[in-house]
Amino acid sequence: MNQNSVEVLIIGGSYAGLSAGMALGRSLRNVLIIDSGKPCNRQTPQSHNFITHDGQTPEAIAAKARTQVLAYSTVQIIHDTAIRADRKAGRFEVTTASGSVVVAKKLLMATGITDLMLDIPGFAECWGISVLHCPYCHGYEVRNQKIGILGNGDNGYDLVKLLSNWSKQLVLFTNGNATLTPEQRQKLQQYQILVVETAIQEIIHTKGYLTEVTMANGKPYTLDAMFARVPFVQHTDLALQLGCAHTEAGHIVTDEFGRTTIPGVYAAGDSTTPMRSVAMAIAAGNKAGAVLNKEMIDETF
Structure with a gap:
């Protein structure tokens, strides 16, 4: 079994996850992003209401973001699916579908949601x-x-x-x-x-x-x-496995900085809010990454 140890594990490599990855990479943090490659907007032809990228395809925005994030040598991205999360001895242990285990000091959930399609042909x-x-x-x-x-x-x-x-x-x-x-x-x-x-x-x-x-x-x-407006479910139950509180609507509960109800676990993006857009996910990821880095500094200085 392959095991990897990092400072911050980000689950979800779409806009919130990549944005957090950049903030943490620029903070010299050792970061691993696990991405299953199934963003909820994968059918959408164009992304709008995001200055400098208005009208581009969602994948073009994500591809450019991946290139820029990976320019920071302390950040890695792997294509896999996280299936189990545990907290052991003050750290987080996440197992993936491929059998890998990642141990991290901090965890950021940027896992998004799954829209439930109505039973109407077309x-x-x-x-x-x-x-x-x-x-x-x-x-x-x-x-x-x-x-x-x-x-x-x-x-x-x-x-x-x-x-x-x-x-x-x-x-x-x-x-x-x-x-x-x-x-x-x-x-x-x-x-x-x-x-x-x-x-x-x-x-x-x-x-x-x-x-x-x-x-x-x-x-x-x-x-x-x-x-x-269709119903949704969380893309993964990892936050529930860790004991993170959820709203009545089904979103992960966070404060304004992305902190969940479980210490050391952050969340950002569509999994936390009904205000769904590329721009908002990027902003939330950036804020969570910066606050997460500050938390680690406060714990050691």
Whole structure:
């Protein structure tokens, strides 16, 4: 069994993990990043709302980041999957799918989340391409176009309200009986927003770009894009294995600096917040890396 010992182990080599890796590499820390290579935005054609990189592909941004992070000689990246984490004698021991064991003084979870696809034909194929989660990331590209919102109750209403900033051509698909309040229905009628309560049968698309939504009664609705908030699970249960607290929604609990409820364990990125974007993940990773380095200095000076 191969065993490696480092000062900081970062699990997850996407934007938060790479950003933390750079902060720690520049702090002369011995760092290992374990990355499974499955970022949640791997289907998304372009990343937006990130100055200096607006419109680039997510992979192009990540590839450039990897090159820059690996320029720091104390940082290494391996392609593997961490499957078990334990705390032993004040250190963390992480086992990977390949059978390697990494022992680290500190642990940073940058593992992200997994979006759970709805059981609607075409939904998964369009996710991140024309079925979208964030208007700040993608709303500008579909501004003033025909946009569907898949949601119900307060969640659906709030998403319609948000999207009204980008387009006035909105349709709310509740995918079954609506659970809107009378006041919400009145407000939607006031803004001439159609509410469709029939179940969705299929999302018609070409290579992930939707053209229409077909209902169970056969009626089609022509659309340019759709927004939806889907459930999620943590990409890994490693934080739970270590005893880190989670919010009711399922995010890892951290303070403003990325510290979890378990001493020595930090977390950053999508696994910790509903505010999901490349820019925010990078900022969170950078902050966590800097604070983590300061913690190690305080422990030894």
